[in-house]
Each structure stands twice: as C-alpha cells, then as structure tokens.
Amino acid sequence: QQQVKQSPQSLIVQKGGIPIINCAYENTAFDYFPWYQQFPGKGPALLIAIRPDVSEKKEGRFTISFNKSAKQFSLHIMDSQPGDSATYFCAASQKAGSYQLTFGKGTKLSVIP
Amino acid sequence: GAGVSQSPSNKVTEKGKDVELRCDPISGHTALYWYRQSLGQGLEFLIYFQGNSAPDKSGLPSDRFSAERTGGSVSTLTIQRTQQEDSAVYLCASSRILSGNTIYFGEGSWLTVV
Numbered sequence: 001q002q003q004v005k006q007s008p009q010s011l012i013v014q015k016g017g018i019p020i021i022n023c024a025y026e027n028t029a030f031d032y033f034p035w036y037q038q039f040p041g042k043g044p045a046l047l048i049a050i051r052p053d054v055s056e057k058k059e060g061r062f063t064i065s066f067n068k069s070a071k072q073f074s075l076h077i078m079d080s081q082p083g084d085s086a087t088y089f090c091a092a093s094q095k096a097g098s099y100q101l102t103f104g105k106g107t108k109l110s111v112i113p
Numbered sequence: 114g115a116g117v118s119q120s121p122s123n124k125v126t127e128k129g130k131d132v133e134l135r136c137d138p139i140s141g142h143t144a145l146y147w148y149r150q151s152l153g154q155g156l157e158f159l160i161y162f163q164g165n166s167a168p169d170k171s172g173l174p175s176d177r178f179s180a181e182r183t184g185g186s187v188s189t190l191t192i193q194r195t196q197q198e199d200s201a202v203y204l205c206a207s208s209r210i211l212s213g214n215t216i217y218f219g220e221g222s223w224l225t226v227v
Contacts, residue, residue, distance in 0.1 A: 006155075034216075043206075043220045046216070091156075100169065101156075102158070105154060106155050
C-alpha cells in the first residue's frame with residue numbers, strides 16, 4: 001500500500017515558470033512533511049518541511065502548501081532556474097515508532113532555459 | 114565527520130556472492146536509517162537503528178538482508194547470496210534525535226549484481 005502518492009512523475013517548465021508538485025497521504029498519524037531534492041549521483045537533501053499546524057511555509061523560492069482536511073500537500077518553485085532541475089521527493093513521518101520517512105515515488109523536474 | 118559517509122560508492126558483484134555496505138553517520142547522530150532506491154523509483158525503507166539496537170526491521174525484504182551497528186556509530190548492511198533484483202542504490206541516513214526531521218542522507222552505495 002503506497003502511503004504517499006506523488007504526481008506528476010515528470011515535469012518540464014521553462015525558466016521563470018512555477019512548477020507545482022503534488023502529494024497526497026492516507027495515514028492521519030503523519031505529522032511531518034518534508035521535501036527532498038536529489039541530483040543525479042547524489043543523496044537526497046532536505047529542501048523544506050512543514051508540520052500540519054500551518055497551511056503554508058516559504059523558504060526562498062520554495063513554498064509548501066498544506067491542506068490537512070484533504071490530506072494533500074504541494075511544493076511550488078517560484079522563478080524556476082535550470083539549476084533546479086532535479087528529482088523531488090515528498091515524504092511523511094509520524095512521531096511514534098521509528099520516525100522513518102515514507103517517500104513518494106519522485107518527480108523529475110527539468111527547467112529549460 | 115561533516116556528512117554521512119558511505120562505502121563503497123560503487124560495487125559490482127556476481128549473483129550469489131555476499132556484499133557488505135558501510136555507513137558512517139554524522140558524529141553525534143543516534144538514529145541511523147537504511148533505504149533502498151531502485152532505478153526511477155522512490156526510496157524504500159529497510160531498517161532503522163536507535164543507538165546499537167534495531168527496533169524496526171520491518172523493511173528488510175528477505176532474510177538475506179541483515180544489518181548491524183556497533184558503538185552507536187558505524188553500520189554495516191549485509192546482503193547474502195545476492196540476486197539481480199538486489200541491484201539498487203543503498204542509501205544511509207542519520208539524524209540527531211527521534212525528532213522525525215532533519216534526516217541527512219549519504220550519497221549512497223550503487224550495487225550492481227551481474
């Protein structure tokens with residue numbers, strides 16, 4: 001059972017565009033929702049994260065929107081740049097147990113000049 | 114160290130051989146995780162350590178997979194009698210406390226079974 005569903009699988013935008021990546025979860029016990037960025041040959045790196053007590057969090061050009069009632073969250077990248085081309089993973093975890101992250105399957109973003 | 118260190122970065126092995134993958138977490142991080150990333154796929158949780166104990170082994174795909182951690186630091190993931198479907202990138206991650214956040218990943222060990 002896939003607990004975090006991510007879409008789209010791939011996304012191509014022009015420089016300056018605003019790519020949006022969406023995730024939906026099922027487990028209402030999740031209380032931490034990070035996004036990771038992964039470049040080829042590298043490990044995932046934490047980009048931005050949100051907890052369900054807020055509906056939006058912004059860090060630089062990256063914004064997470066969170067809808068608790070719909071059990072959905074999304075990543076927006078403002079003024080996207082070619083250097084943002086990477087694979088983005090959403091994830092979720094809960095306080096109980098091992099705090100392991102459950103990941104979406106990833107979105108490969110290409111920003112073309 | 115400055116980051117999570119994994120070795121080897123690349124390993125090609127013959128089907129049926131055993132392999133060991135090593136992870137050196139960030140100094141002071143008590144929690145350690147192993148994930149597997151297959152080509153074009155997301156990250157699959159394998160096992161988690163708190164100190165030297167592994168309270169959550171739920172993600173290990175078969176009894177050919179095992180892991181240990183000694184001294185609350187270095188961890189080794191062992192795959193016995195490797196199969197072609199074991200080919201993947203094995204990622205190690207660590208975090209300071211069981212806070213559920215700020216998990217730092219290494220660059221992975223790319224395993225190819227031929």
